Amino acid sequence: MEQRISFVTLAVADLEASRRFYLDGLGWTAELDVPGEVLMIRAGEHLLLSLWDRAHFEAEVGPTMTGPGIAPFTLAHNVATPGEVDAVLDTARTAGAAVVHAAEQRDWGGYTGYFGDPDGYRWEIAHNPTPLGATVLP
Incomplete structure (x- = not known):
């Protein structure tokens, strides 16, 4: 595979x-x-x-599980700058998303925030300044 x-x-x-x-x-x-x-x-x-x-x-x-809480995974959208993180979170908020965690500087050096889509699936919007972060940008 x-x-x-x-x-x-x-x-x-x-x-x-x-x-x-x-x-x-x-x-x-x-x-x-x-x-x-x-x-x-x-x-x-x-x-x-x-x-x-x-x-x-x-x-x-087959049947899906339901109940309190969120699905135990996130989807991520990485961007090139912290300003883009804020802009994407603003776009998502305007589209009706619930911003569940405002963007902030992380201990590992990145800048990230989260929103929930209409079903509550969590999207992480992230700026990762490390070499690994560059591998996922277009």
């Missing part, structure tokens, strides 16, 4: 709310849009973010 990820798939409660948030609010473009079923968005050169209506998701992969 090659060392790569092709899709990140998220089950969403309200696909239309996700469409409004990602396409209208953040200004992203759909690669595939099947109303009521799935919305796919190019998130990298060889990576798609796939937002599935929860019922369609469960029909294919």
Whole structure:
């Protein structure tokens, strides 16, 4: 198996709310849009973010867990400067996101903040000034 990820798939409660948030609010473009079923968005050169209506998701992969708290993972969007972190968080807030952790300087040298999408999935917006940070920028 090659060392790569092709899709990140998220089950969403309200696909239309996700469409409004990602396409209208953040200004992203759909690669595939099947109303009521799935919305796919190019998130990298060889990576798609796939937002599935929860019922369609469960029909294919099985029941999802629900309950208090958040999913135990984050999605990250890295940018070149701390100012871009603030700008992306402002864009997300304008699109309706809940900013769950304002941007701040981290002990490891980076500058990051978090927002939640319509389903509460956490996005980290980060400036990572280390050589590793440069590997994920376009």
